[in-house]
Amino acid sequence: MITGTHFNYYQVCKRKLWLFANDINMEHTSDLVYEGKLIHEDSYRQRSSKYEEVEIDGIKVDYYDTKNKVIHEIKKSNKVERAHEWQLKYYIYVFEENGMKGITGILEYPTLHKNETVILNDADREQIKEIKAHIEEIIQSEQCPALYPKGICKNCSYYEFCYSAEEDGDV
Amino acid sequence: MKKTYYLFNPGVLERKDNTLKFTPASEEDSGAVVNEQVRYLPVEDINEFYAFGSLRANSSLYNYLGQKGIAVHFFDYYENYTGSFMPRDGLLSGKMLLAQTAHYQNKKKRLVVAKKFIDGAAYNMMKNLQYYNRRGKDMEDIMLLMADLSSKISSTQSVEELMGIEGQIRQHYYDAFNLIINDFEMGIRTKQPPKNEVNALISFGNMVCYTLCLRAIHQTQLNPTISYLHTPGERRYSLALDISEIFKPIVVDRVIFKVLNRKEIQEKHFDRKLNKCLLNVAGKKIFIKALEEKFQETFKHRSLKRNVSYRHLVKLECYKLAKHLLDMEEYKPFKMYW
Numbered sequence: 001m002i003t004g005t006h007f008n009y010y011q012v013c014k015r016k017l018w019l020f021a022n023d024i025n026m027e028h029t030s031d032l033v034y035e036g037k038l039i040h041e042d043s044y045r046q047r048s049s050k051y052e053e054v055e056i057d058g059i060k061v062d063y064y065d066t067k068n069k070v071i072h073e074i075k076k077s078n079k080v081e082r083a084h085e086w087q088l089k090y091y092i093y094v095f096e097e098n099g100m101k102g103i104t105g106i107l108e109y110p111t112l113h114k115n116e117t118v119i120l121n122d123a124d125r126e127q128i129k130e131i132k133a134h135i136e137e138i139i140q141s142e143q144c145p146a147l148y149p150k151g152i153c154k155n156c157s158y159y160e161f162c163y164s165a166e167e168d169g170d171v
Numbered sequence: 172m173k174k175t176y177y178l179f180n181p182g183v184l185e186r187k188d189n190t191l192k193f194t195p196a197s198e199e200d201s202g203a204v205v206n207e208q209v210r211y212l213p214v215e216d217i218n219e220f221y222a223f224g225s226l227r228a229n230s231s232l233y234n235y236l237g238q239k240g241i242a243v244h245f246f247d248y249y250e251n252y253t254g255s256f257m258p259r260d261g262l263l264s265g266k267m268l269l270a271q272t273a274h275y276q277n278k279k280k281r282l283v284v285a286k287k288f289i290d291g292a293a294y295n296m297m298k299n300l301q302y303y304n305r306r307g308k309d310m311e312d313i314m315l316l317m318a319d320l321s322s323k324i325s326s327t328q329s330v331e332e333l334m335g336i337e338g339q340i341r342q343h344y345y346d347a348f349n350l351i352i353n354d355f356e357m358g359i360r361t362k363q364p365p366k367n368e369v370n371a372l373i374s375f376g377n378m379v380c381y382t383l384c385l386r387a388i389h390q391t392q393l394n395p396t397i398s399y400l401h402t403p404g405e406r407r408y409s410l411a412l413d414i415s416e417i418f419k420p421i422v423v424d425r426v427i428f429k430v431l432n433r434k435e436i437q438e439k440h441f442d443r444k445l446n447k448c449l450l451n452v453a454g455k456k457i458f459i460k461a462l463e464e465k466f467q468e469t470f471k472h473r474s475l476k477r478n479v480s481y482r483h484l485v486k487l488e489c490y491k492l493a494k495h496l497l498d499m500e501e502y503k504p505f506k507m508y509w
Contacts, residue, residue: 022264023262023392024264024267166503166504
């Protein structure tokens, strides 16, 4: 089942997507991930009464404001903003597929004191269908996508997994 | 960085709210048991426990440790490793397991992986001898014999043949111990039980190395029961035995040379009973401290270009192995830089 995380990783790195989809996880031991988890849990404590965490069709939404029909998604950094946007767009898409209309989204960056509104349009809907198909193709593949060095690698939880190697020859 | 706790004193370990409470106990001369100062341990900071003294705990403690991902390694009075409590396999992957078994069942693929372990181990053993050779101990003959055997690794046709070569390399390697270590004679390798001081240290050090490797494996998707060099089922977590081969020379043996040659461990740190020679409690504490210091020592990793500890190095080794088994990248065993 395709989740928001699949959508997010698809934008960030195909290799990360494949590893994640095949249950090769590094998450638990990375300090950055732990920090993200704490930010999620501690940032908006007063919310629990009005808003709710929602789970449909494999996606899990941080907070859904039922009154205003807004999906809130909390993130630590906006370095991969595009990826976060598409993750949220996918959430709106899933809500629509489940019969809800007029949904919008907000990307929240508590540590940056920044918020971003996200809306889904028709072009987006088409693209989501294409991306879904492409994601399926990648994760079904026997072979893991090759390493393609990028600037963001250093902050990825898979950095050590991808880059641990030994040099050739007698040292 | 989460810490490893070594519990030498017997005592009671229990959960108190969201923290851990350890009540050490000790025996007075009269035989009465006295409870000493209670210690509170922050659960978020703990990676694992090593229990050398007798530990009393109930299942609610273990449930809690399991939730928090904390392992416990048990050693009995004779310092034999008896087993570990490992938190529930949180990181398993079906794909990884299938890939591991595929590489075992295909004899050629299995041999490829097995050879790599021995290749790394032999290189690291040689590296140790080179170090001492440069410092006035004459290792030339032994090194030549080992180099000759090592060159035969790549052409072996079966795991049995490979193990034969490994056995011979190791025999020559242990011969060199007698030249490297100043005040103690190793003689031949004796285990279960070890017959002298050097053997006692090797046995104990190897067991600690095994638990180190097991812990690293457990933090990855690798299933520790499927091994390539050792026969799976030889011991419960045989993959830890495989990976230990590479790290024993670098971590355990070097610490042994250090504690003996610098006289940090002496005659008085051993107990001799019947035909057994074992570290006593004082000796265990010193040796464990030296090993733990080694595990935490860092150096600049050549490909990651960041500082890693030896403990972390073992985990990186697991990543490399995982990539090989997933047909992503050929596994090259860690070879000591200096």
